[in-house]
Amino acid sequence: MSAIKPLIPQRADPFIYKHTDGYYYFTASVPEYDRIELRKAKTIKALSSAETVSVWHKPETGPYSELIWAPEIHFVRGAWYVYFAAAPTREIKDELFQHRMYVISCHDADPLSGNWHFDGQIETGMDTFCLDATVFEHKGILYYLWAQKQNDIQGNSNLYIAEMKSPTEIKGEPVIxxxxxxxxxxxxxxxxxxxxxxxxxxxxxxxYSASATDENYCMGLLSIDDQADLLVTDNWHKADQPVFMTNEAAKMFGPGHNSFTQSEEGEDLLVYHARNYTEIEGDPLWNPDRHTFVKKLNWDQQGNPVFGTPADIQDIISA
Structure with a gap:
């Protein structure tokens, strides 16, 4: 089987936001991990060749001067925000990088040509490794959802949720x-x-994504009734099996770190990254070949999502 062509090569942790102005906005981790890059287009397919604009570069030194990871662009309450993680150095301490979470904002109509302001760190009350923040609004409440290390729990990171006081600040205690x-x-x-x-x-x-970011990377699923209290852990159901994983026959390895968007016709789409091979030379962190793919997300008769496999790429027109 020939390699499946990505929508956008060498862009990991992809995020596509469909705005009310009719444009799709795309951002992702760039291989150099040194900036936040945006592009926009009227169609999903056109994102592949759209002009890229670097709206923020890391400083030379300081707490957010290295390893800019997993930016997400959101339009929240009248302004643009990009949430991302960054570290003070590339050094690993206690088997972890030293990332914390940050946010920049733009109050102009077009985030590619507008002015961006660095708003600072988003504090969670835990001074530990954290990353991969996303935001969403439900019943008029803005929520912050992210991954973080908790010192008394084994592992690199768990998922937490908290209500937000504003698009740049959470309130209350994080809920695992x-x-x-x-x-x-x-x-x-x-x-x-x-x-x-x-x-x-x-x-x-x-x-969410689980395990190491090689061919073991895969996706799990949480769900909750939308009338339930989102800040009560026991209200959430966790699937005991992964919903999206490596397909060796198709040479699609380690699919994950996804986002969701909709097609021009309103169909739900799954956006994710994957590699086409497993034989990584050198440090996997600096391997640039996690590519952006987009596929259709289906639904079963009970109204639950059906993810299929990363080989189902024919469901959506790629570049």
Whole structure:
């Protein structure tokens, strides 16, 4: 089987936001991990060739001067925000990088040509490794959802949720939603990270990525009734099997760190990264070949998402 062509090569942790102005906005981790890059287009397919604009560069030194990871662009309450993680150095301490979470904002109509302001760190009350923040609004409440290390829980990261006081500040105590516990969540590393939110059919679904970021990387699923209290851990249901994983026959390895968007016709789409091979030379961190793919997300008769496999790429027109 020939390699499946990505929508956008060498862009990991992809995030596509469909705005009310008719444009799709795309951001992702760039191989250099040194900036936040945006592009926009009228169609999903056109994102592949759209002009890229670097809206923020890391400083030379300081607490957020290295390893800019997993940016997400959101339009929240009248302004643009990009949430991302960054570290003070590339040094690993206690088997972890030193990332914390930050946010920049733009109050102009077009985030590619507008002025961006560095708003600072988003504090969670835990001074530990954290990353992969996303935000969503439900019943008029803005929520922050992210991955973080908790010192008394084994592993690299768990998923947490909190209500937000504003788009740049949380309030209240973080609530844990899931920690690595199943065998498919602890291969290589004990990881729950990269949450993404989808609200449909009376439920809120949260996908997340688990295990090491090689061919073991895969996606799990949380769900909750949309009338339930999102800040009560026991209200959430966790699937005991991964919903999206490596397909060796198709040479699609380690699919994960996804986001959701909709096609021009309003169909739900799954956006994710994957590699086409497993033989990584050198440090996997600096391997640039995690590519952005987009596929159709299906639904079963009970109204639950059906993810299929990363080989189902024919469901959506790629570049």
């Amino acid at each position: 939603l899931t920690k690595p516990e199943f065998d498919w969540e602890i291969r290589g590393f004990w990881v729950n990270e990269g949450p993404a939110v989808l609200h449909k059919n009376g439920k809120i679904y949260v996908t």
